[in-house]
Amino acid sequence: MWRGRIVRSSAPHSKCGEAARSPWVQIPPSPPKSKTYRVQESYNATMKNQGFHGQPYGIEWYKNRAFKSLEQIDDGVWDYSDSVLVYIGAAEEDYESIQQIDSPYYKLVTKPERSYLENIASTIADELPDESDFIDLGPGTEHKEQFLFDALKRQKKHFIYKPVDISNKFLGLATDYARDQGIVVDPILSPFEELATKLKKPGRVRFVSLGLTYSNYSPHKILNLLKSITGAEGLAFINSQIRDRIDMDKLVSMYTKDGYVIMKTKLSLLGLNPDEDITSHYCDDGIRLWCALRNSTSQLKQIGIMPGTKLLVLQSLRPTSESLQQDIADVFPRYRILDTNEPFVGAILKT
Numbered sequence: 001m002w003r004g005r006i007v008r009s010s011a012p013h014s015k016c017g018e019a020a021r022s023p024w025v026q027i028p029p030s031p032p033k034s035k036t037y038r039v040q041e042s043y044n045a046t047m048k049n050q051g052f053h054g055q056p057y058g059i060e061w062y063k064n065r066a067f068k069s070l071e072q073i074d075d076g077v078w079d080y081s082d083s084v085l086v087y088i089g090a091a092e093e094d095y096e097s098i099q100q101i102d103s104p105y106y107k108l109v110t111k112p113e114r115s116y117l118e119n120i121a122s123t124i125a126d127e128l129p130d131e132s133d134f135i136d137l138g139p140g141t142e143h144k145e146q147f148l149f150d151a152l153k154r155q156k157k158h159f160i161y162k163p164v165d166i167s168n169k170f171l172g173l174a175t176d177y178a179r180d181q182g183i184v185v186d187p188i189l190s191p192f193e194e195l196a197t198k199l200k201k202p203g204r205v206r207f208v209s210l211g212l213t214y215s216n217y218s219p220h221k222i223l224n225l226l227k228s229i230t231g232a233e234g235l236a237f238i239n240s241q242i243r244d245r246i247d248m249d250k251l252v253s254m255y256t257k258d259g260y261v262i263m264k265t266k267l268s269l270l271g272l273n274p275d276e277d278i279t280s281h282y283c284d285d286g287i288r289l290w291c292a293l294r295n296s297t298s299q300l301k302q303i304g305i306m307p308g309t310k311l312l313v314l315q316s317l318r319p320t321s322e323s324l325q326q327d328i329a330d331v332f333p334r335y336r337i338l339d340t341n342e343p344f345v346g347a348i349l350k351t
């Protein structure tokens, strides 16, 4: 899973990754809490998300998905990077707080991305037909879709806006926001992975926008998923922050600092308590967030996840422009790179 083209650093489980610069942030053990307290605490956090009980994608669905997503990638090293597991319960609030306008994340990522999206929105709208389904995968809270709404409106192109999210809360925000502008909205509560089969046969051309969530997945995996959602004669859009156009050291230190918060709810889905069960965490130069386990659970031990195991908990990859283009070309024979010499580069992908 290490893609030499993207990542300059060595894998964090290698000697080199742990040696000279000691990037691992040590987490001292806290006084033990009872198992019941730990599970209750994570449940409470999750249930704070309004309407979570009784939803098709409730806590049991998340827990099942968490276990199913675990994939061994090396001796004592497991991939637990499934991005859908990041945004549950309390973690949704954490996501919103890192998006605040004066936060380092906003300055380093969201602000330049918004400026890029504003610059290219008309070019994307040019490529769309007069009628389309605008399928917005994981709209989030930043309303980046507004640039496209405006561009499509300027070009008098019609669309039905179909936001898709596993989170009721984020789906509701996106739905209200678009409806308040008089846009026809058809929200879809679903994991992206079930969408291709759930969408009806296309009457309209599909435009599937994933945006920056692209960086949370392994490129080939998400590009193939996008291809299946887009269907025949459709278009998709992704964008990425380019590693050699930004201060990667700043980004690494920001993710190292925020890393613990980002991973705590996600780890609780596995029955782990980050306050007790983790010795350290670390963000590598590819923007992959890792942690090392101090303790494991009987369920995790059964599948070979022992104390000392390293887990990849989140990825937010920063490719070079060349590797971004290569990944795209591997999956989509037809694409258009939108490079304005800004820190972000996007692409329109065509099926």
Ligand SMILES: C[S@@+](CC[C@H](N)C(=O)[O-])C[C@H]1O[C@@H](n2cnc3c(N)ncnc32)[C@H](O)[C@@H]1O
Pocket (backbone or CB within 6 Å): 083, 084, 087, 137, 138, 139, 140, 141, 142, 144, 164, 165, 166, 167, 170, 190, 191, 192, 193, 210, 211, 212, 213
């Ligand atoms: C990074 S956030 C928002 C991204 C937003 N497009 C942006 O650029 O700010 C990702 C959103 O996608 C949703 N999401 C991530 N993976 C998903 C999946 N596999 N299925 C459904 N929703 C998913 C999350 O619930 C979250 O609301």
